[in-house]
Each structure stands twice: as structure tokens, then as C-alpha cells.
Amino acid sequence: MSKPAYPLVNSKRLWQRHLDMARIGATPGGGVHRLALTPEDIEAHLLLVKWAGVHGFSTDLDAIGNMFIRRAGSDSSLAPVASGSHTDTQPLGGRFDGITGVLAAFEALETIHEAGIETRHPLETIIWNNEEGSRFIPACMGSAVYTGVEKLSDMLAREDKSGVTMGACVDALRQALPQAGSRELGAPIANFIETHIEQGIELETNGNTIGAVTGMQGYRRFQVHVIGEDAHSGTTPRARRKDAFAAASDMTHALRERLWDEDDEIRYTIGRFEVLPGGISVVPGRVNFCIDLRHHDEGILNDLGDAVPRVCKAHAGPCEIEITEFLRLPPMSFPEAMIAGVEKAARRNGFPHQRIYSYAGHDARHVARLCPAGMIFIPCWKGISHNESERAEPGDIAAAAQLITELLIDQAV
């Protein structure tokens, strides 16, 4: 079967879809607040299904809430060639993180469909559930369960801050989509390629439109509970306090020293830090915080991560401490053929490109366990992400969608 000519994506439509999606969970600050499987996130799923319906694409859901929009192929025995990302955002997040990968994938499906190109493999746009991990721990939950990294029953039992389980949220998604079919967890995928904003400044600095992603740094995440004793701030002298804030503060301070490197390669972040009960005049008896630690070198990451519980315990003072490592993933690499395929398509289109390493985690990490997987990065204004000011350019997004279109055709025809 000879390759058809590559059709061109509709960049205007693709940008309009971004604007439409950005309305769902829009914040006054110009960003998007659309946590996993909230009513807003479910609305984003429904909007995509509505667009898919126009072309007669079908929709499947799996047991962990991943959604698969499918354009049928001519050989129904073949596994789908897929692209996609996620619709959920960080709290007060941006308009591109995740959704760009979904819409670029969907634009590729539409473009191929409108060009009347028949493929042997089915084509799919995948929305992986709960990539951000800000409502339910851990991040990349949907792809992790699909690929067997996490256990379904454990993940369905996870609760958000209000005690709502992921299981209840997946049920809500299913009820919102009564027409959706079922997809088995771990069902074969032929190929997967994910578009994402870089969330760094390398492409912007180098003036490149396309990054062929080579791999991803590893991470280790810890949940720390510091248990002291609530006390009156006026009457309780320092010597009689079990001040969970003071202890947690000593821990995070000591960690900053231990996790400091000249080269600025270590990523150490405290993004979630709760002080309870939270009264101005109450010595706090409880602090819960999360440590996000990342590095591209597996040996260094192992050493640093192993030090975390030791450092915390050494600075607990009069408080008790519980520390759990709830996520540990080594650095990984994508297959050379996928990286080279992105480069070749970029060259063919005359898009300035480079190889690039990912300092962020993405679903493609897990999917790479199941099938050849790869990623395309596009520039992200000033590297600002997980922020309402996040920005990507329509032309760059269209370039990525064009590559996805061509790669899907190459792999599926």
C-alpha cells in the first residue's frame, strides 16, 4: 500500500478548540482550574466527545477513567496507533499543559478523516485520567493503571481532600457518557506519541519549534506527617511546645541544604504544606507536607531520596513523624526509532528542531512500558507553566499537530 500525501492540519480550528477548552474552568487570572474528574474536567471530556461525534468517531472508557476517541481502521484486529495527553490541570493552572496534546491528537484524527485517508490500524486520541495528581495522588494515575504500574483497586479507593474517591469520580464520568464503550486495561496499543509544552526555556532559547524528547528524569515523592501538640500561643513557653510548624520548618530547611547542588540539577520542591488546626493563636499540632524530588541521574536520585527520611527524622525535635514514599520512578529513555521519527518529520516540514530531555513527568513514561512511545515538545513562553500565565503559540501548536498527523499516517496506514 503506497503512502498517501500528507494532508495539512487546520490551524485555525485547532486554536479555536484551545479557546473553547480554556473556557471550561477558566480563572479570573486568565488560567484554567480544572482538577481531575471535577464537573469541569468531565465537561472537557464531553466537549471532545461532541466534536468526535460529528465525524462518527467512537468513544471508550476504561476502569480508571481513561478515555479513547477512535477512528476505525480497515483491519479491526490491529491495535490502535494513538496520541493524546490529559485534560486536567494544576490548581490555578494554565491553558496548554495537557490539553494541547489532546487537541493536537484530535486535530490529526480530523485532518486524516477529512482527507479521506484509510488506515489499517485504528487511530486514537487518548485522554489519560488524573495526570496532574493534584486532586488525587499519584500523578499520571490513568496511564499508570492502564500499564500495570499501579493497582486499579488501590487507585479507585484514593480520596481527594473532601473524601470523594476516584472510584466515585470514574462512575460520574461513565454516567455522563452512557454511550461510551468499554476498554480493557492494558489492551495493546501499537504506538503512542504525546505532544506537550516544554515547560522549560530550552526551545525558546534556541529558537526551535520542535523538541524530539529523548527521555524523562526520575522522581521520588514523599508525604510527611509531623505530629506535635496543639497549644495556646500566649501561655505555652517554647520549652513546653511540640510545635509541628517549627519542626517541619527545620526539616524543609535542612533538606534544602542537603539537596543543594552547584550545578542546579536537583529539583527539590515543597508545593503542598498544610498547617493545622490553623488558628493564629494556636501552636500548631500538625503539619502535612509533600516533597517532590527529581533528578536525571538514577544513582544521584537514589542517594538523595534515601537521605530524605533520615534528614526529616533528625529534625523532628519534640514531634513525631510519619514519612511515606508514595511515588518512585527512575529516569527513562524513549526508543531511538521514535525520537528519530519525530526529527525526520520535523526536517521534512522545515521546522527548526532539536533533541530535548524532559524535566517534567508525562503519561508517555508509563505508556512506553506497553509500546513504542515518544514525545514532541513545543515552546512554552519563558518556561512558565503550572501557572495561569502559561502561553504557547498557535503556530507551534499547529506544527506539532502536523507532525502527529504525519506520524500517525506513517504508523497506521
Place this chain on the structure above:
Amino acid sequence: MSKPAYPLVNSKRLWQRHLDMARIGATPGGGVHRLALTPEDIEAHLLLVKWAGVHGFSTDLDAIGNMFIRRAGSDSSLAPVASGSHTDTQPLGGRFDGITGVLAAFEALETIHEAGIETRHPLETIIWNNEEGSRFIPACMGSAVYTGVEKLSDMLAREDKSGVTMGACVDALRQALPQAGSRELGAPIANFIETHIEQGIELETNGNTIGAVTGMQGYRRFQVHVIGEDAHSGTTPRARRKDAFAAASDMTHALRERLWDEDDEIRYTIGRFEVLPGGISVVPGRVNFCIDLRHHDEGILNDLGDAVPRVCKAHAGPCEIEITEFLRLPPMSFPEAMIAGVEKAARRNGFPHQRIYSYAGHDARHVARLCPAGMIFIPCWKGISHNESERAEPGDIAAAAQLITELLIDQAV
């Protein structure tokens, strides 16, 4: 007019009233969570009004939501002789802080009433609104507005975390009590005496039942906003971060060093500390925290408090900082006559007693601007307060109510 014999309080009833009140906002941990003018706090007000109705006592409300239960005197031109405290609690607070002073005052009114003792002055039990300041800043709001320390319109406009104003809460209280009369802010009070648990270990250590409170330490409270920039925790190197958590953490660490004293007399507390947006993988762009600083020496308190903004600014790193001192009160002393009056009544009853200094803030501080005011402390198990485990003994509570009864008679007959 000759003094009547002092009647004895009903300690069993007084303890039962504590149990009844502890049910309103009861927590699984055995404490009480009853923030100012929440439905639970309003329910506590209504319960007291119900008990008051049995004796035909009247109820007034003022414009800031203070409530006055009155037993009429024979000379309606005279100002009331009053006692009371507050019904609100800290988040996950205890069963005695505040409510004991209200119930001891009310027990005194009932005891005097049942003994058929006529007084020239009216007698009052006062519930000062929002003493804790944990839902609405500042603490001791009701007594502060009543005595002219704070402005009514400013305080009514204060919002809780959900944006509900104090004004709306006062309206809700008034609607719940359509039969209540109106009390002018600042209307004269002849005398005020407040019972409270010590919230320290001095009485317990010395084996004393009664503390005649001599004065109260001063405090300065600051609200600090640290403004950085939300960023992706995986992709953003340390050098490009404006990490509000790291900056706030440096500030609180430096403050701990600056506010450390050998004698352990300085009270420095961070009880409220919010990190936003709160995603595990987001370098936080915002931290809001409160500093509670107290000392019994005015000169030292002035010096330390003046250092706070300097220390914070010096450790802001790449972040912006806004710092506001929202409360500043010097140390104060109660009139000698009130202190001696408590001692005399304790001696008469054979209660072991001592003079004691208050390291906590109380409404009596503000009321002392308007009329002779004083306080009675009773022991508090292990000094534990602002905690669900807070405990006081029925016998000690009854002792305080007995003294209040006698002091009200002395002052009002």
C-alpha cells in the same frame, strides 16, 4: 442596705450546663469546634437564652453581636454589674476556654435569682463576640468594638475564608433572636469580672484553685503575604524560581533566631501558614502567614515587634513581600481593688489562691478601658488549651462561680 448572706451555687447544674454546651460543635476527638457565629455558635447563644427565659431574664444584642443576658435591678438608672466571656472556640478547640466564663456568670445570676436577692444594679452575663479571632481577624473583636478600640464598620466588613462578612453573621444572630432588645455600643458597665481557665500550669503546679489575675501580656500580630511565581517543579531550576515557600521558610527561620530568649519569656508563634496554589509539583507562588508575638514587658515587645518587618524583608529572596501589623496591644494591669476583691472572696471561702499574670489575651483587657475589670483564673489540666484535650475540674469551676456570685452581690446590692 445590709448585705444578704451569700447563697451557694449549684455545682451539679453548672457542670451539666458545660456538658450540654460541649455537645454543640463536639468533635470526634472530644473537643469543640465552634467558630464565631457559625450555626453552632449561634446555637450556643440560643441555648443560653432558653435557660435565661426560665427565669424571665431579658436578652439584648449590640451592633457587633455581643449578647447581654440581664436580670433587672431595682434602680433602672444604674449600669449593670457584669460577668461573662465567650462561646466561640479555636478550630478543634476545647470544652472550657470561654464557655466556662459564660456559664460561671450565668450560674451566679441564677443562684442570686433563686435566693431571691434583690440588687440595685442590674446583673448581666455577657457573651463577647468572636473572642478567638480564628474565623474573623482580630481576636476579642466584640469587646474591642464595644469599648471603642476597633471601628464598627471596619469589623462588620471583615470576611472569613469563604468571603462571608461579620456583618452577615451578626444579622444571622439577630434573626435567630427576634425577641432580643438592642444595646448601645459603649453603654456603661459598672463592673466586669471574667472567669477563665488559666491555659498555663502555674495554678496546677502550686496546687491553687483560684488565680486573681493582675494583668495581661501585650501582643503584636502581623500578616505576611509572600508573592513569588507559580512554576513547574520538574522543569524550573532553583536559579529561576521565585519560590514563596522557600522565602517564607527563610523568614520564619530567621525570626525564630531573632525572637529566641534564654529566659523563654518571648512567645513567638506561626499558627496560620497557607501555601498556594498547593499542587505537589508546583513551585508555590504565594504564601500567607500570621505572626503572633507576645511579651509582658512593653519595651522588649516594642523592640522585638519592630524587628519583625525588617527580618522578613531581609529574607524575601527573589519574592515580593507585604507585611501588615493588624493588632498591637501593650501589656496591661487590672485595678488593685479588683485583684484584692477576688483574693478576699477566695480567702472567705477557704479556696487556695494566688495572684497570677495572664499570658493569654482576654476580653477583660478591653473592658478594663470602660470600667473596673478583673479576672479569675482556675486550673487547666497540664496547661493544655486550644486543644481538644483541654480539661478543667467541676469543683474548680464551681469555686469560680461562687466567687463571681459573691462579687456580683457585693457590687450590685
